[in-house]
Amino acid sequence: MIVDTIPHLERYLGLHPNLDTAIRYIRNADLGTLPVGNNEIDGDQVFVNVVRTNSIASQDREYEYHKHYIDLHLDLSGTEKIAISLDAPKGLGNFDEESDGGLCSVDDPGQCFPLGKERFAIAFPWEPHLPLIAADQPEPIHKCIFKVWVK
Numbered sequence: 001m002i003v004d005t006i007p008h009l010e011r012y013l014g015l016h017p018n019l020d021t022a023i024r025y026i027r028n029a030d031l032g033t034l035p036v037g038n039n040e041i042d043g044d045q046v047f048v049n050v051v052r053t054n055s056i057a058s059q060d061r062e063y064e065y066h067k068h069y070i071d072l073h074l075d076l077s078g079t080e081k082i083a084i085s086l087d088a089p090k091g092l093g094n095f096d097e098e099s100d101g102g103l104c105s106v107d108d109p110g111q112c113f114p115l116g117k118e119r120f121a122i123a124f125p126w127e128p129h130l131p132l133i134a135a136d137q138p139e140p141i142h143k144c145i146f147k148v149w150v151k
Contacts, residue, residue, distance in 0.1 A: 001084045001129075002122040003113045006074075009120070019122075021046045022072055022146045031144055032076055041146075049145045055080045055134040059112075062103035063128035065089045069100045070148040073131055074120045078141035081133040082121045085110030089128045100147075104128055115143075125150060 002012065009027065013020050025041050025048075034050045041047050055078065063085060073082060089104035096102065106128045114135060115121060123129040132141065 001086075001124065001127055003082075003084075004120060005118050006120060007118070012122070016070070016148065016150055018042070018045050018148045018150065019070060019072075022048075022148050026074065026146070031074070032142075034144070045149045047147050049147065050143070051145065052140065052142050053132065055132050055138050055141050057134045057138050059083065059109070059130065059133055061130065062093070063089065063106055063130045065102055065104050065128050066100045066123075066125050067095070067102075068125060068149060068151040070125065070146075070150055071123045071129065072120060072144075072146035072148065073115060073123070074144045074146070075115045075117060076142040076144060077117065078139050078143075079114065079116040079135040080131065080141050080143075081112045081114050081135050083110055083112045083130040083133060084121065084123055085128040085130075087128060089126060 085106040087106040091105035
């Protein structure tokens with residue numbers, strides 16, 4: 001798990017070649033002009049899902065996890081919190097191999113970090129995370145979720 005600010009993004013170059021591709025894309029693209037939905041960057045190795053949704057008042061829901069992709073969450077507008085647990089995912093539900101996503105529970109809810117225009121969070125495979133937690137009140141969120149293949 002990594003939570004940091006956009007000015008420090010380059011610190012994470014070299015962790016994985018596909019993550020490098022995502023970081024360079026973030027630095028060079030006008031993210032605010034991307035259409036909602038899946039936007040290809042490097043085939044299924046690196047792509048970004050752009051979403052417009054609302055943050056959710058309750059944290060009482062299942063965490064998500066992935067087996068093969070890193071998630072890099074970056075809000076373009078609005079403020080949310082993201083919880084990332086250091087626990088291994090348990091109580092695994094149905095896992096969708098095509099989307100590389102599943103729901104799980106955790107014993108320890110972990111830390112909750114604020115996101116916003118200048119912050120990002122990276123969740124690595126098998127790290128349970130819970131995005132879209134309302135910072136104060138539920139509000140509209142426009143965000144990018146970069147999907148980075150690592151396995």
